[in-house]
Amino acid sequence: MQLINPKNGPKAIGPYSIAVKTGNLVFVSGQLPITDSGELIKGNIKKETEIIMKNIELILKEAGSSIEKIVKVNVYMKDISKFSEFNEIYEKLLNGHKPARAVVEVSKLPKDSDIEIEAVAEV
Structure with a gap:
């Protein structure tokens, strides 16, 4: 098992790793819409989604994977009307x-x- 905590990516806000690589899989912890400067973006679901997906892409690259190798995604939204x-x-x-x-x-x-x-x- 390898812990993935990119130097130039999002930082954990608690006692966990940003991602864990084990075997041929990488598990990316839940990501919030946090910019490179650490600012939480709110009020624009499109921008928030873009930031999160770019952060996931960065994390996967660090783990030797990519967006195209994602097999499962879980999304948690406070307002499903913005689906x-x-x-x-x-x-x-x-x-x-x-x-x-x-x-x-x-x-x-x-x-x-x-x-x-x-x-x-997948990795």
Whole structure:
């Protein structure tokens, strides 16, 4: 097992690793829409989704994987009515790749974020 904590990527906000690589899989912990400067973005689900997916891409690259190798995604949203806006950006950033996915509306997320995304990918 290898812990993945990119130097130039998102930082853990608790006692966990950003990702864990084991065998031929990498498990990416739930990511919030946090910019390179550490700012949490809120109020624009398209921008939030873009930031998270770019962070996941960076993490996967560090682990020797890529967006195209994602096999499963879990999405947690505070407002499921923004699903179509989220989906528009998600689909665009995956460029035709369609991993298995679940989207769930939740009442609260860390740092009062609007969205959190976790992923599992092959290496």
